[in-house]
Amino acid sequence: MGQGAWITDGLVLLPLAGALLCWLSPLPRVAVGVVALALSLGEVALWAGALARVDFSQGLTVQLEERAEWFGDLGISYHVGLTGFSVWLVGLTAVAMAAGVGYALWAGRERARAYFGLMLFLTAATVGVFVAQDYLLFYVFWEAMLIPLYVLVGVWGGPDRLAATLKLVIYTMAGSLLMLAAIIVLGLQNGTFDMVESPPSSSVWLFLGFAAAFAVKAPLFPFHGWLPDAYRQAPPEVAGILSGIVSKAAAYGFLAIAILRFQGHTVRDVQEAVLALGAIGLVYGSLLAFRAPDARGVVAYSSLAQLGLITLGLFALNLAGFNGAVLQMVNHGLISTALFLLCGVVEQRAGSGHFSLLGGMARGRPALATLVMTTGVIALAVPGSTAFAGEFLILTGVFDQGYGWAIVGAGAMVLAAMYMLRLISAILHEGPRSAGATRGPDLRLGELGVLVPLLACLLVLSAWPAAVTSHTFGQTKETPALAKGGR
Amino acid sequence: MAVALATPPVDWLALSPALVLLGASSVALLAAVLLPPARRRPVAATVTALAFAGALACASLLLDRSPRAEPVIAGAVVRDRFGALAAAIVAGAGLLSVGVSYGRRFRKHNAEYYGLLAASAAGMAFLVTADNLMAIFLGLEWLSIALYVLCALDVDLRGSLEAGLKYLIVGGFGSAFLLFGFALVYGATGELGLPAIAEAVSARGLEGDALLVAGLGMVLAGLGFKASAAPFHMWTPDVYEGAPTPVTGFMSAATKTVAVVLAMRLLATAFPAQAELWTWAVAGLVVASLAVGNLAALVQRNLKRMLAYSSVSHAGFLLMGVAANSALGAKALLYYLIPYSAMSIGAFAVVAARERELARPVTLDNVAGLGWERPLHGVALWAFMLGLAGMPLTGGFVGKFYVLSAVYNRGWIWLVIVGLAATAVSLYYYLGVVRAIYMQTPGELGIAPAGGSPPRDLALDAAILLCLAVTVASFFAVEPIIDLAGKASAALPL
Numbered sequence: 001m002g003q004g005a006w007i008t009d010g011l012v013l014l015p016l017a018g019a020l021l022c023w024l025s026p027l028p029r030v031a032v033g034v035v036a037l038a039l040s041l042g043e044v045a046l047w048a049g050a051l052a053r054v055d056f057s058q059g060l061t062v063q064l065e066e067r068a069e070w071f072g073d074l075g076i077s078y079h080v081g082l083t084g085f086s087v088w089l090v091g092l093t094a095v096a097m098a099a100g101v102g103y104a105l106w107a108g109r110e111r112a113r114a115y116f117g118l119m120l121f122l123t124a125a126t127v128g129v130f131v132a133q134d135y136l137l138f139y140v141f142w143e144a145m146l147i148p149l150y151v152l153v154g155v156w157g158g159p160d161r162l163a164a165t166l167k168l169v170i171y172t173m174a175g176s177l178l179m180l181a182a183i184i185v186l187g188l189q190n191g192t193f194d195m196v197e198s199p200p201s202s203s204v205w206l207f208l209g210f211a212a213a214f215a216v217k218a219p220l221f222p223f224h225g226w227l228p229d230a231y232r233q234a235p236p237e238v239a240g241i242l243s244g245i246v247s248k249a250a251a252y253g254f255l256a257i258a259i260l261r262f263q264g265h266t267v268r269d270v271q272e273a274v275l276a277l278g279a280i281g282l283v284y285g286s287l288l289a290f291r292a293p294d295a296r297g298v299v300a301y302s303s304l305a306q307l308g309l310i311t312l313g314l315f316a317l318n319l320a321g322f323n324g325a326v327l328q329m330v331n332h333g334l335i336s337t338a339l340f341l342l343c344g345v346v347e348q349r350a351g352s353g354h355f356s357l358l359g360g361m362a363r364g365r366p367a368l369a370t371l372v373m374t375t376g377v378i379a380l381a382v383p384g385s386t387a388f389a390g391e392f393l394i395l396t397g398v399f400d401q402g403y404g405w406a407i408v409g410a411g412a413m414v415l416a417a418m419y420m421l422r423l424i425s426a427i428l429h430e431g432p433r434s435a436g437a438t439r440g441p442d443l444r445l446g447e448l449g450v451l452v453p454l455l456a457c458l459l460v461l462s463a464w465p466a467a468v469t470s471h472t473f474g475q476t477k478e479t480p481a482l483a484k485g486g487r
Numbered sequence: 488m489a490v491a492l493a494t495p496p497v498d499w500l501a502l503s504p505a506l507v508l509l510g511a512s513s514v515a516l517l518a519a520v521l522l523p524p525a526r527r528r529p530v531a532a533t534v535t536a537l538a539f540a541g542a543l544a545c546a547s548l549l550l551d552r553s554p555r556a557e558p559v560i561a562g563a564v565v566r567d568r569f570g571a572l573a574a575a576i577v578a579g580a581g582l583l584s585v586g587v588s589y590g591r592r593f594r595k596h597n598a599e600y601y602g603l604l605a606a607s608a609a610g611m612a613f614l615v616t617a618d619n620l621m622a623i624f625l626g627l628e629w630l631s632i633a634l635y636v637l638c639a640l641d642v643d644l645r646g647s648l649e650a651g652l653k654y655l656i657v658g659g660f661g662s663a664f665l666l667f668g669f670a671l672v673y674g675a676t677g678e679l680g681l682p683a684i685a686e687a688v689s690a691r692g693l694e695g696d697a698l699l700v701a702g703l704g705m706v707l708a709g710l711g712f713k714a715s716a717a718p719f720h721m722w723t724p725d726v727y728e729g730a731p732t733p734v735t736g737f738m739s740a741a742t743k744t745v746a747v748v749l750a751m752r753l754l755a756t757a758f759p760a761q762a763e764l765w766t767w768a769v770a771g772l773v774v775a776s777l778a779v780g781n782l783a784a785l786v787q788r789n790l791k792r793m794l795a796y797s798s799v800s801h802a803g804f805l806l807m808g809v810a811a812n813s814a815l816g817a818k819a820l821l822y823y824l825i826p827y828s829a830m831s832i833g834a835f836a837v838v839a840a841r842e843r844e845l846a847r848p849v850t851l852d853n854v855a856g857l858g859w860e861r862p863l864h865g866v867a868l869w870a871f872m873l874g875l876a877g878m879p880l881t882g883g884f885v886g887k888f889y890v891l892s893a894v895y896n897r898g899w900i901w902l903v904i905v906g907l908a909a910t911a912v913s914l915y916y917y918l919g920v921v922r923a924i925y926m927q928t929p930g931e932l933g934i935a936p937a938g939g940s941p942p943r944d945l946a947l948d949a950a951i952l953l954c955l956a957v958t959v960a961s962f963f964a965v966e967p968i969i970d971l972a973g974k975a976s977a978a979l980p981l
Contacts, residue, residue, distance in 0.1 A: 073973065074892060140879040144880060170911075170915070173911055177907040181903055184891055184892055188896060
């Protein structure tokens with residue numbers, strides 16, 4: 001349909017086709033991993049092509065769009081396209097999934113064909129969430145994300161994986177079904193399920209239906225009950241993807257649907273409540289991260305805190321907040337993936353991620369020490385890092401809504417420094433507490449090949465955060481309205 | 488002295504699906520007597536499979552050639568697309584069931600099995616086109632009697648006879664309710680034809696007539712028995728568990744299809760004046776079925792029992808389409824029946840395969856690791872479970888979405904919420920199966936792994952593959968199926 005629409009289709013179809021290839025072709029274990037990695041890198045390249053084609057001056061307009069009737073009698077179509085901000089999240093997905101696939105290839109997962117097929121399927125579903133421009137299609141991709149995640153955690157996860165998957169599914173489905181109810185009502189009322197054609201809704205109930213799904217998936221306090229188990233039991237790369245990308249699908253949903261597809265006054269009716277949840281999550285998550293007894297626990301709860309912060313930025317309902325939130329989504333996606341992979345690396349060497357068994361791992365392992373240190377320092381938003389840029393914009397945005405929110409946010413940055421430094425020193429610097437912590441080599445080439453590119457992305461963004469922030473919403477006729485707070 | 492009976496002109500095409508199946512049934516029964524024992528099963532199965540394919544072709548032809556609904560054979564039968572599509576679903580379900588059954592060898596009565604399968608399907612194909620109360624009752628008894636015997640056919644299986652007997656007794660109850668209801672309706676209106684009943688009601692102002700309403704209530708109860716909707720579902724778990732698994736699969740798909748299609752036709756054609764009454768009554772059945780089916784399924788360990796309760800809950804979802812009493816509802820119902828039948832037969836087919844392998848009832852414990860041992864069965868069962876749970880990438884999602892849309896348009900958002908809550912509950916047991924087949928290994932549960940690998944059953948695998956294809960394809964190709972369902976539902980006065 002539109003020029004360059006093939007690229008949006010390709011972003012969804014390439015990994016989907018790759019998944020089928022992995023499942024059906026009788027390739028040996030290593031070959032299937034290599035194929036999956038090549039396809040993931042192809043996805044990154046495809047995204048780069050899309051990035052070059054998106055017109056960021058029209059950031060809010062759906063571009064490179066493809067539309068085909070799916071079931072016409074209810075006005076439902078396969079409608080995909082990219083916007084100025086969704087393209088960054090697609091990129092994040094492509095990069096982080098490639099890292100995840102690379103790590104899995106290095107770590108050597110069993111039942112490789114099933115595993116890599118599921119990873120590619122997850123890529124397709126997640127990209128689908130970011131490009132869907134039809135409510136029902138969005139829901140389909142949203143649910144489709146859960147199917148591979150369920151199996152990835154449940155089959156390849158740790159000893160308590162069954163309980164973890166059960167919680168994950170029950171929590172997220174409870175939220176998703178409320179969203180489905182909202183979608184049914186919204187679509188049938190409008191006579192179309194198309195996001196672009198539908199007029200902005202003014203119903204608080206529908207807003208809450210969508211918000212329920214996003215709040216659980218993100219997760220926002222108090223819907224995070226599934227988080228610690230899932231993040232601890234999943235294989236490290238899956239945990240990284242869960243917290244790095246899948247949670248961004250929720251944040252994206254808040255922005256693209258709950259904020260931009262609802263009337264401004266409706267969103268402002270609930271703004272304070274959501275801001276409060278975000279702020280509580282931010283502080284509470286940071287405190288839990290500070291108290292967590294293991295490396296993954298710290299990263300998991302810091303994820304809860306960061307999603308709270310992103311929510312603060314989004315519900316500041318102004319351009320600074322939105323821009324900061326989008327940048328922080330990308331930042332946190334990369335940071336969280338890298339940190340979980342580092343947790344995996346540490347666990348593999350020490351046999352456990354529990355702090356009581358770690359320590360002293362910097363000795364004789366300069367590469368590991370450098371990577372943990374750099375990632376950790378970026379994660380705690382040291383000035384000059386891209387995370388600092390994101391958090392600063394978010395705080396600027398939320399300051400407009402009341403300085404109290406900004407104070408909470410700034411305070412949480414201190415807490416972030418506390419828990420990240422605790423993580424770094426517990427892994428690297430304090431005296432070794434177990435024999436495991438002193439065994440094992442420094443990072444191998446395969447691990448470096450996965451982690452260094454992730455870190456490089458973060459360093460590039462640190463040098464030039466405007467790469468994201470000035471290429472998101474653009475200058476359309478809606479932007480001034482956004483700057484003043486919603487449409 | 489010869490008495491000349493006035494015979495009405497017969498539209499043979501309208502009856503063709505039933506006639507083809509009936510013919511195959513006779514051939515299979517003859518094969519059971521005339522052929523040497525070793526040849527009986529292959530011959531009877533082949534003939535029956537061909538007949539199901541033929542019935543499917545006839546039904547498709549009928550679907551194509553019946554743009555307008557017209558009563559034929561003195562109003563006993565109506566030739567329309569609604570009935571034709573339902574007959575096509577029944578024929579497809581029968582064809583799949585033959586594939587599922589083929590590897591199953593009974594000690595005796597192998598050919599009779601296929602004869603009875605074809606006979607009951609013939610009854611179903613007749614019933615979905617029946618347009619007056621006598622023809623409906625005839626069709627219902629026709630299919631039921633064949634099914635009673637099918638359930639009890641496996642004399643080696645202890646539960647089988649019990650299942651047959653239970654089905655017979657409870658089914659007899661259901662028939663009695665239905666027949667008494669019919670009698671009351673006839674008593675109130677003096678009419679047997681479905682459209683004639685509606686005309687008599689509006690012409691003589693019988694909308695609130697006590698006799699008629701009592702009759703309607705009994706008819707609803709009778710239909711509830713056949714569709715295994717709660718609270719008339721008590722027979723379902725025992726019969727589904729006891730009956731030979733291929734029969735269970737056939738019943739869960741075809742019998743339910745016929746029951747809900749009949750309910751839709753009967754209620755919409757004969758009782759439009761009482762719509763306010765029966766839509767609420769059906770909504771009551773929906774809520775009860777969703778609650779009972781889903782809650783009871785949560786605690787089942789035996790897969791067949793679990794699927795039985797799941798079928799009770801699906802009676803609820805399917806009846807939502809009836810309760811909506813709208814063109815969208817009928818369309819949704821017809822659409823939903825297609826993936827539902829495929830998923831249901833497919834799920835029972837995988838259970839049947841495992842059962843043959845282990846030679847004992849299939850429980851959540853002894854399917855552990857199935858997904859890795861038998862990739863096709865595992866993936867298929869996974870897809871069927873997701874589909875029954877209404878997850879995307881299966882037609883089950885679209886079907887559920889359509890019926891929920893239909894009840895929403897009826898103004899019942901509360902029923903949408905109930906349906907979604909039921910779906911949330913159902914995930915626990917559907918995903919429990921996925922968990923068992925992929926995430927638990929036999930060792931983890933302390934059960935010896937299944938010994939040896941059974942010979943490949945090509946017919947069974949083909950049936951499973953076909954079910955999988957329908958389940959997934961109905962998600963992607965919604966438009967053609969829903970168009971067909973839309974045309975078919977246009978035959979009803981909605």
